[in-house]
Amino acid sequence: MDEELRAIAWTGDTLTLIDQTVLPDRLEHLEVREVDVLVDAVRRLVVRGAPALGVAGAYGVVLAMLQAGREGWDRATLEAAVDRVREARPTAVNLAVGVDRVRPLIDAGVEAAAAEAGRVLEEDVAANRALGAHGADWILARVARRPLRILTHCNAGALATAGWGTALGVVRELHARGLVETVYVDETRPLLQGSRLTAWELAREGVPHRVQIDGAAPSTVLRGLVDVAIVGADRIAANGDTANKIGTVGVALACADAGIPFVVAAPWSTVDRATATGADIPIELRDDAEVLGRQGSRTAPAASRGFNPAFDVTPARLVDALVTESGVLEPARGRVPGA
Numbered sequence: 001m002d003e004e005l006r007a008i009a010w011t012g013d014t015l016t017l018i019d020q021t022v023l024p025d026r027l028e029h030l031e032v033r034e035v036d037v038l039v040d041a042v043r044r045l046v047v048r049g050a051p052a053l054g055v056a057g058a059y060g061v062v063l064a065m066l067q068a069g070r071e072g073w074d075r076a077t078l079e080a081a082v083d084r085v086r087e088a089r090p091t092a093v094n095l096a097v098g099v100d101r102v103r104p105l106i107d108a109g110v111e112a113a114a115a116e117a118g119r120v121l122e123e124d125v126a127a128n129r130a131l132g133a134h135g136a137d138w139i140l141a142r143v144a145r146r147p148l149r150i151l152t153h154c155n156a157g158a159l160a161t162a163g164w165g166t167a168l169g170v171v172r173e174l175h176a177r178g179l180v181e182t183v184y185v186d187e188t189r190p191l192l193q194g195s196r197l198t199a200w201e202l203a204r205e206g207v208p209h210r211v212q213i214d215g216a217a218p219s220t221v222l223r224g225l226v227d228v229a230i231v232g233a234d235r236i237a238a239n240g241d242t243a244n245k246i247g248t249v250g251v252a253l254a255c256a257d258a259g260i261p262f263v264v265a266a267p268w269s270t271v272d273r274a275t276a277t278g279a280d281i282p283i284e285l286r287d288d289a290e291v292l293g294r295q296g297s298r299t300a301p302a303a304s305r306g307f308n309p310a311f312d313v314t315p316a317r318l319v320d321a322l323v324t325e326s327g328v329l330e331p332a333r334g335r336v337p338g339a
């Protein structure tokens with residue numbers, strides 16, 4: 001494996017994104033200099049994952065400032081453009097957090113705003129490295145100090161963050177210690193972030209893994225084939241309820257029934273104390289076509305409609321560990337962010 005994987009980078013006036021819609025077939029980059037190109041990239045999941053969206057939001061403010069200077073926007077036009085970035089996807093709280101980190105610096109100028117956005121990026125990489133170690137330590141202390149069989153859902157890796165990853169940050173740390181036997185990777189329909197992105201990250205680094213259909217996950221857990229499940233998060237409420245990719249709560253229910261740890265790995269930037277419970281987390285409803293296919297490749301009759309919530313909410317009582325950069329909370333035991 002060559003240099004560390006970075007999904008998002010800033011070079012002076014351009015945000016360079018790995019285009020995650022064409023992985024694993026092609027590694028291509030999208031260079032973004034305009035706000036509405038970034039908004040489209042967020043909505044199409046060219047860039048995706050809560051922490052990565054936080055960085056995109058932060059630099060989205062800088063892009064808006066630069067475009068305002070090029071095109072002579074007034075302040076209202078600039079603020080409306082920043083709002084479009086902030087509202088591009090509703091569930092991952094990091095997008096709004098990233099915008100709100102940089103927006104107050106609009107009057108301070110592009111250099112100051114870009115410097116703050118750079119801090120958002122580097123803070124996330126540092127947080128992921130730290131939470132990876134905390135998560136590995138917590139798991140090894142509670143499961144066993146031997147190579148482990150892990151299950152993960154969706155992609156919470158370097159591609160979903162500024163670098164290293166959250167759930168995959170814990171996996172990378174365990175792998176570095178020689179303590180990963182295999183990773184069961186849920187393919188994660190409909191957009192296949194697991195089979196396309198997580199498997200790509202693990203394969204390029206030689207981490208043993210097997211891709212499974214989402215529907216296999218509860219059975220794999222209940223058959224005793226998994227020692228621990230580790231997932232990311234898009235928004236964590238004050239009571240510890242956690243929004244993550246659709247299909248996550250099924251994994252958590254199986255883990256609870258099987259008595260194995262269900263671990264959420266996320267930086268504090270994903271915790272939203274202003275959201276009291278999971279019932280208050282906005283769940284993104286995406287296009288039917290992602291579920292049903294489009295003309296010529298439909299997976300259901302033309303008369304069928306789809307139902308495509310992109311996230312679900314796992315209640316805190318099912319979250320054995322919330323792994324952050326400053327340590328591990330245990331929501332299932334009542335140790336929650338808002339306590």
Ligand SMILES: CSC[C@H]1O[C@H](OP(=O)(O)O)[C@H](O)[C@@H]1O
Nearest residue numbers: 048049050154156160232244245
């Ligand atoms: C480290 S956050 C990853 C998180 O974000 C993903 O959602 P999406 O691919 O729609 O941006 C998924 O929920 C992951 O767990």
